[in-house]
Amino acid sequence: MTSIESITLEASDLDAADRFYATAFGLGSQVLLRASDAPTSGFRGFTMSLTVAQPGNVNAFIDAALDAGATAIKPAAKSFWGYGGTVQAPDGTIWKVATSKKKDTGPAAREYDDIVLLLGVADVAATKRFYVDRGLAVAKSYGRKYVEFAPSSGPVKLALYGRKALAKDAGVSPDGTGSHRLVIGTDAQSFTDPDGFAWETTSETASL
Template sequence: MANIASVTLEVTDTAAADRFYTAAFGLGAPQLRLRASEAPTTGFRGFSLALTVAQPADVDSLIASAVDAGATVLKPATKSLWGYGGVLRAPDGAIWKLATSAKKNTGPATRRIDEFVLLLGVADFAESKRFYVSQGLAVAKSFGSRYAEFESGPAEGPGGGPVKLALYRHRALAKEVGVTPEGTGSHRLVLGGDAADFTDPDGFPWETTAQAAAS
């Protein structure tokens, strides 16, 4: 079964981005990698990254440290039917969602990340879902033509193991994270996995894990 082993964010200042992600979320290699890029990009880049945690206190703690490190709040953390969460934009422009299915705290915040999820906003949901299945990813959950989540490998450490991949329709994802759907230029994102190099129908590139680590 194919997996996402890492995501590489292309940023203008790798040192600044590394400082941010270390201070905000305690994230780094192997799951999150950074690469220098000056590729033009404007507006919504077509994806968001999500960190799933155990309880609201962890959401609040991660949001607070991210804001202190320079993030901008797109959606304040609030309760909803599905749990509790909020959305941020990192200084490099990437959008992050912090969420939990729990609505009440059971103890102090631990800041442990249970899952690291990449949400791709796709133009043709059915086509993208078929494409990823053809690349060897197995569907774990699917809700009509709105959302699909693929299986990932076993958890291996603070980021929840391999990055979990999920698909949304492009406009639905933009609405979910609180931005307009328009955007141009580079996604500023590269996925690293155990499959051969390829580019998906929406222009998101994949590299072998070894290539991603070497870049």
């Protein structure tokens, strides 16, 4: 069964990216970094999300990210589904921090419940079948709009969204070309999905 063991983000300035993530999010070995100058422009076709327990935690992460050099895309605000905001890290990765709660129940803290990788894909139904064939179990599915896979043994959850819908949710244009600047570490064999997202066995990822 395929599971996500880690996420590797590729950055042109590895030292700057390392300083940012250590300061802003403190994700440790769950999100790794790798140097890369692969051409890329615009939306890279994915976002990373931190789901947290309360609005105060959203603000704590967003403020820390901005102080560490991130760019605000969507300021943290209430919505019908909860509270959240979106930033772009210096390496170009788009991060959303959100909670389903609308009121704090305790002191604000930089603590998160889940890390979610959302892939923006051309055909949600086709990519869903691709991943189901590789052993991922579907937890939620809304036709051709959204799919969320059941948590695996790894630290990161996976979900699929239409590319344009994901870009709209993030607050950016869906246009983009070149490398995703993303490598998904897995305990299974290496493969590439229909939208060009690369999965590598964790032993290969760790050796790079």
